[in-house]
Amino acid sequence: MPKRRGFFRTPKARFLFWLAVVGLLAVFALAAPLFIRHDPLEVNLLQVTKAPSKEYIMGTDYIGRCIFCRLVKGASRSIFAACAVVAITFVIGTAIGCLCGYIGGAFDTVVMRFVDAVQAFPSMVFTISVAAMLGSGLLNCIIAMTAVGWTGYARLARSQVLTLKEKTFVSAARISGMSRTAILFKTILPNSLTPLVVSASMHVGSAILGFSGLSFLGLGTAPPFPEWGNMLNDGKATLQTAPWTVIFPGLAILIVVMIMGMFGDSINELLNLKKNVEQ
Amino acid sequence: MKRYIAKRLLWLIPVMLMISFIAFFLMYLSPGDPATIYLSQGGDAPSAEAVANLRQELGLNDSMWVQYGRWLVNLFHGDLGTSIYTGNAVAHEIAAYFPNTIRLTLLATVMTLLLSIPLGIICAVRENGILDNIVRVINFFFGSLPGFFAALMLIYFLGVKLRWLPTVSSGSAKGIWMPALTLTLTMAPAYIRQIRAAIIQELEENYIRMAKARGIRERMILYHGALKSVLPSLFTIIGMNVGHLLGGTAIIEIVCTYQGLGRLAVNSITNRDYPLMQGFVLLMAGIYVLVNLAVDILHAYADPRVKKRLIAENGGGRRYAKKKRIL
Numbered sequence: 001m002p003k004r005r006g007f008f009r010t011p012k013a014r015f016l017f018w019l020a021v022v023g024l025l026a027v028f029a030l031a032a033p034l035f036i037r038h039d040p041l042e043v044n045l046l047q048v049t050k051a052p053s054k055e056y057i058m059g060t061d062y063i064g065r066c067i068f069c070r071l072v073k074g075a076s077r078s079i080f081a082a083c084a085v086v087a088i089t090f091v092i093g094t095a096i097g098c099l100c101g102y103i104g105g106a107f108d109t110v111v112m113r114f115v116d117a118v119q120a121f122p123s124m125v126f127t128i129s130v131a132a133m134l135g136s137g138l139l140n141c142i143i144a145m146t147a148v149g150w151t152g153y154a155r156l157a158r159s160q161v162l163t164l165k166e167k168t169f170v171s172a173a174r175i176s177g178m179s180r181t182a183i184l185f186k187t188i189l190p191n192s193l194t195p196l197v198v199s200a201s202m203h204v205g206s207a208i209l210g211f212s213g214l215s216f217l218g219l220g221t222a223p224p225f226p227e228w229g230n231m232l233n234d235g236k237a238t239l240q241t242a243p244w245t246v247i248f249p250g251l252a253i254l255i256v257v258m259i260m261g262m263f264g265d266s267i268n269e270l271l272n273l274k275k276n277v278e279q
Numbered sequence: 280m281k282r283y284i285a286k287r288l289l290w291l292i293p294v295m296l297m298i299s300f301i302a303f304f305l306m307y308l309s310p311g312d313p314a315t316i317y318l319s320q321g322g323d324a325p326s327a328e329a330v331a332n333l334r335q336e337l338g339l340n341d342s343m344w345v346q347y348g349r350w351l352v353n354l355f356h357g358d359l360g361t362s363i364y365t366g367n368a369v370a371h372e373i374a375a376y377f378p379n380t381i382r383l384t385l386l387a388t389v390m391t392l393l394l395s396i397p398l399g400i401i402c403a404v405r406e407n408g409i410l411d412n413i414v415r416v417i418n419f420f421f422g423s424l425p426g427f428f429a430a431l432m433l434i435y436f437l438g439v440k441l442r443w444l445p446t447v448s449s450g451s452a453k454g455i456w457m458p459a460l461t462l463t464l465t466m467a468p469a470y471i472r473q474i475r476a477a478i479i480q481e482l483e484e485n486y487i488r489m490a491k492a493r494g495i496r497e498r499m500i501l502y503h504g505a506l507k508s509v510l511p512s513l514f515t516i517i518g519m520n521v522g523h524l525l526g527g528t529a530i531i532e533i534v535c536t537y538q539g540l541g542r543l544a545v546n547s548i549t550n551r552d553y554p555l556m557q558g559f560v561l562l563m564a565g566i567y568v569l570v571n572l573a574v575d576i577l578h579a580y581a582d583p584r585v586k587k588r589l590i591a592e593n594g595g596g597r598r599y600a601k602k603k604r605i606l
C-alpha cells in the first residue's frame with residue numbers, strides 16, 4: 001500500500017470516514033421525502049423527457065415524472081433491500097454453517113451436498129429463475145437472492161468452525177465443563193466472525209448490483225413505484241433522445257456500489273489489521 | 280491422473296441429478312396451473328372439464344416423485360418439454376438461439392483475455408507502480424458498474440453519438456461487437472485482479488528467489504519462470520468467472536437486443552413460459568458444471584505441480600509413485 005498522509009493515515013480513520021459516508025447515504029435515503037419538490041409518481045404529459053433544468057434538476061422521464069424525485073425516493077428501496085439480503089443471508093448462512101461444522105455427521109453431509117447443488121448453478125441465473133418462478137415483487141427478489149446467497153456464508157462459517165474446533169482454547173473450555181451450546185456461542189462463534197463480517201461487507205455492493213439487475217428485468221417492485229433498476233429499464237427506450245433518463249439512475253447505482261466497496265475494503269483492512277496485531 | 284478424472288466424472292452423476300431435481304422443483308413450485316395457462320392462451324377462461332382432462336393427460340395429478348421420474352426419463356431422450364408460449368419443443372427453441380450465445384461468450388472471453396493478460400502481467404511486475412495504481416482505480420470503477428448500465432452507455436456513445444456500431448444487435452454482422460464489448464468491460468476487472476494476484480504470488484516462490492540469487496536476469500526469470508508457470512492458472516480463473524459470464528450475458532443480450540439464449544430466457548419470464556425457463560436453467564447449470572470440470576482437468580495437465588498433488592491425493596500414476604519411493 002502506498003503511504004498515505006493526513007486523516008487517512010490509519011485504517012481506523014479510513015473506516016470511520018467511510019462509515020460516516022455510508023451513514024450520510026442512509027440518512028439521505030430515509031429523509032428523501034424532505035427534499036423532493038414533486039411527487040415521484042406524478043405523471044405530467046406537458047413535461048415529457050425535458051432536459052435537466054432548475055425545476056427538474058435531473059430532467060424528466062418519458063411520461064414527465066421528475067427523475068431526481070424518483071431517484072431519491074427509490075434510494076431507500078434499492079439500498080435497504082440489498083442490506084436486508086446481506087443481513088438475512090449472513091444470519092441464516094452463519095447459523096447453518098456453524099451447526100454443520102459443530103454437529104457434523106449426517107446433518108453436515110446432507111446440508112453441504114445441498115449447498116454444492118445450489119452452487120452448481122451460476123448464481124445470477126439461479127436468482128433470476130427463482131425470482132421468475134415466485135413472480136415479481138420486492139419481497140420475492142429478496143427471497144430469490146437469499147436462496148442463493150446463504151450458501152457462501154454457510155461454507156465459510158463451516159470451515160471456520162472446523163478449524164476452531166481443534167484449537168486448544170476450545171478443548172480448555174470443554175475440560176472446564178462448559179456445555180456444548182456455551183462452547184459454540186462463547187468460544188467458537190465470536191472467533192469465527194471476522195472473515196464472515198468481511199465477506200458480508202464486500203457482499204453489499206454486489207447485492208445492490210444483483211438487485212438492480214433483477215429490477216431492471218422487471219422482477220422487482222411493480223411500476224410505477226421507482227427503483228433504480230426499473231428506472232434504467234424505463235429510460236432504455238428514450239436513451240437516444242433523452243440520455244439523462246439513463247445516466248442519472250445508472251450513476252446512482254455506480255456511486256453507491258463504489259462507496260459500499262470502499263466501506264467493505266476499510267472494514268477488511270481494519271479487522272485483518274487487528275488479527276495481525278494479535279498474532 | 281486417470282483415477283482423478285474418473286472420480287470427477289462419477290461425481291458428475293449426483294451433481295447433475297441434484298441440478299435436475301432443483302430445476303424440476305422450481306417449476307413444480309411455480310404458481311399457476313400449467314394446464315390452465317396453456318388453455319387460457321386464446322383469451323377465454325377454459326372450462327373446468329377441459330382443464331381436468333388436460334391435467335389427466337399431462338399427468339399433473341400424479342405425485343411429485345412420479346412426475347419428476349417421468350420428466351427425467353424424457354430428459355434423457357433429449358425432450359425438455361414443450362414451450363407453453365410458442366408450442367414448439369423447448370430443445371428446438373434453445374438449439375436455435377444457442378450458437379449465438381456461444382459465439383458471444385467465446386468472443387467476450389477472448390477479448391477479455393487479450394486485454395487482461397498483458398495488463399495483469401505489467402501490474403504484477405511493477406507492483407504499486409504508476410500503471411498499477413491507475414489500473415486499480417479503473418478496475419474499481421468498472422467493477423462497480425452494472426452490466427446493463429455499461430451496455431446502455433456504450434450504445435449511447437458508440438451507437439448513437441459516434442455511429443460506429445449498430446444500436447440494435449440483431450440482424451447485422453457487426454451486432455455482436457456491442458454486447459461483446461460490454462461483457463469485456465465488466466469482466467476484465469476480475470480477470471486483471473486475479474491474474475495480477477496469481478503472478479505476485481508466483482514471484483514470491485522460492486525458485487524465483489533462487490534464480491535471483493544466482494544472478495539470472497529479471498527478464499529471463501519472468502519469461503522462463505514465473506509467467507510460464509502462472510499461465511496454467513488462467514484455466515482456473517476462467518472457471519471462476521464463467522458463472523458471472525453466463526448470468527451477465529442474459530441481461531446484456533436483453534439490453535443490446537442480441538438474439539441469444541439469455542434473451543429467450545428473460546422473455547420466457549414475461550410469458551410465464553416455465554418449461555422454457557427450466558430448459559435454460561438446466562442448460563446453464565450443465566455448462567457451468569462441465570466447464571468447471573474441464574478447467575480443473577486442463578489446469579492439472581498444464582501445471583505438473585497440480586498434477587502431482589492430485590495424483591498423490593487420488594492414488595495411481597506409476598511414474599510419480601516410483602519417484603517417491605526412490606526419494
